[in-house]
Amino acid sequence: MQQLEALTREARALASGEAVLTRYESEVSRQLQICNACRYCEGFCAVFPAMTRRLEFGKADIHYLANLCHNCGACLHACQYAPPHEFAVNVPQAMARVRGQSYADYAWPPALGALYQRNGLTLSLALAAGLALFLLLAVALQGTLLHAPLAGNFYAIFPHNLLVSMFAPVFIFAALALGLGVRKFWREVSPGHVSGAAMAEAASDSLRLKYLGGGHGEGCNEADDAFTLWRRRFHHLTFYGFMLCFAATCVATLYHYLLKWPAPYSFNSVPVLLGSAGGIGLLIGPAGLLWLNLRRHPQHGDAAQQPMDRGFIALLFFTSLSGLALLLWRDSAAMAVLLALHLGVVMALFATLPYGKFAHGVFRCAALLKWAIEKRQPSRLKLGSD
Numbered sequence: 001m002q003q004l005e006a007l008t009r010e011a012r013a014l015a016s017g018e019a020v021l022t023r024y025e026s027e028v029s030r031q032l033q034i035c036n037a038c039r040y041c042e043g044f045c046a047v048f049p050a051m052t053r054r055l056e057f058g059k060a061d062i063h064y065l066a067n068l069c070h071n072c073g074a075c076l077h078a079c080q081y082a083p084p085h086e087f088a089v090n091v092p093q094a095m096a097r098v099r100g101q102s103y104a105d106y107a108w109p110p111a112l113g114a115l116y117q118r119n120g121l122t123l124s125l126a127l128a129a130g131l132a133l134f135l136l137l138a139v140a141l142q143g144t145l146l147h148a149p150l151a152g153n154f155y156a157i158f159p160h161n162l163l164v165s166m167f168a169p170v171f172i173f174a175a176l177a178l179g180l181g182v183r184k185f186w187r188e189v190s191p192g193h194v195s196g197a198a199m200a201e202a203a204s205d206s207l208r209l210k211y212l213g214g215g216h217g218e219g220c221n222e223a224d225d226a227f228t229l230w231r232r233r234f235h236h237l238t239f240y241g242f243m244l245c246f247a248a249t250c251v252a253t254l255y256h257y258l259l260k261w262p263a264p265y266s267f268n269s270v271p272v273l274l275g276s277a278g279g280i281g282l283l284i285g286p287a288g289l290l291w292l293n294l295r296r297h298p299q300h301g302d303a304a305q306q307p308m309d310r311g312f313i314a315l316l317f318f319t320s321l322s323g324l325a326l327l328l329w330r331d332s333a334a335m336a337v338l339l340a341l342h343l344g345v346v347m348a349l350f351a352t353l354p355y356g357k358f359a360h361g362v363f364r365c366a367a368l369l370k371w372a373i374e375k376r377q378p379s380r381l382k383l384g385s386d
C-alpha cells in the first residue's frame with residue numbers, strides 16, 4: 001500500500017515537473033499526512049502549526065519543516081501511533097534523516113556535500129592530531145620543543161602574520177561555504193517578506209532555544225518519557241561559550257591593529273577574561289551534550305549521524321581544553337607544545353565547520369525566520385490553530 005502511494009506521488013511529481021521526493025522525504029510526507037489528521041501535538045513546537053498550513057508536502061516544504069524540528073522528542077513520546085503501532089510514526093527520526101540529507105544537498109561547493117556523511121569522530125580527531133603533529137614538527141625543526149619560559153609570548157613561536165595567513169583563509173572559506181549553502185536553502189523555501197518583527201522573533205527563539213522546551217517549558221525527552229532542560233542548558237553553555245571566545249578574539253584583534261597592543265595580555269585584561277569565561281562554558285557544554293548524546297533514546301533522531309555529532313562535540317571540547325591549558329601554562333617551557341596542540345585542534349574545527357554538525361545551527365535559524373515570516377501571513381487553508 002505504501003509502495004503504491006509512493007509510486008503515485010512520484011508519477012504525479014514527474015507529470016507536474018516537481019522534484020521527486022527521496023525515500024526519506026516520502027517518509028516525512030507520509031507521517032505528516034497522519035499528523036495533519038491527528039494534530040495532537042499542535043502546541044509542542046513550530047513544526048505542527050507550520051504543517052497545518054499545508055495539505056501536501058513538496059520537497060522544499062519537507063526541507064523547511066525538517067530544519068524547523070529541534071529533535072526534542074516530545075511528539076514521539078506523546079504519539080499513540082509511534083512504533084510498534086503499524087503507522088510507525090516517529091517524526092523526530094524521519095525529520096532528522098531528511099535534515100542530514102538537506103545539509104549535503106545545499107552544501108557549497110556541491111561536490112563537498114558528501115563530507116557530511118564522512119565527518120565523524122575518528123576523522124575529526126585524526127585531522128586535529130595530524131595538524132597538531134605538523135605544527136609540532138615545524139616547531140621542532142626550528143629548535144627545541146621545550147624552551148625557556150617566554151612570558152606567554154606565543155608570537156615568538158608562531159609570528160602574528162603567519163597565524164593570520166594560516167587561519168584567515170580557512171575561516172573565510174567556512175563562512176562563505178555556510179553562507180552560500182543557507183542562501184540556496186532560503187531561495188528554495190520561498191520565505192516571503194522579512195519584517196523587523198519576524199527577525200526579532202526568530203532571533204529570540206534561536207537565542208533562547210525556545211523549542212527545546214518541549215512546548216510546556218519543562219524540556220526535552222532524552223533517555224525516556226521524563227522531561228529535562230539539560231539539553232537546552234548545555235546548548236546554551238556551548239553557544240554562549242563559543243561566542244565569548246569569538247568576542248575575545250575580536251577584542252584582541254582590535255587591540256593589535258587599532259591600539260597597537262600586541263599579545264600576550266594580562267589575566268585581568270578583557271580578551272583573557274572573555275576567553276576564560278567562554279572556555280569554561282565551551283568545556284562544560286560539549287561535555288554535557290556528549291553525555292546526553294550517549295544516553296539518548298534509540299528511537300530519537302538518526303543514529304547514522306551520531307558520529308558527526310560526536311566529532312563536532314569533541315573538537316569543541318578539545319579546543320577549549322587546549323586553550324585553557326595554554327593560558328594556564330603559557331609562561332612555562334611547555335608553551336610551544338601546548339600552542340601547537342591548540343592551533344591544530346582549532347584549525348580542524350574551522351576546517352570541518354561547513355560540513356559538520358555546526359550547519360544545524362545555521363539552517364535551523366533560517367527555518368525559524370521562515371516560520372516567523374510565515375505565521376504573519378494569512379493561512380490559505382484556514383485550518384488549525386492559526
Ligand code: SF4
Nearest residue numbers: 035038039040041079
Ligand atoms: S506525532 Fe503522533 S500524536 Fe503527534 S500529531 Fe503526529 S500522529 Fe498525532
Ligand code: SF4
Nearest residue numbers: 045069070072073075
Ligand atoms: S521532535 Fe520536538 S521539535 Fe521535532 S517535531 Fe517533534 S515536538 Fe517538534
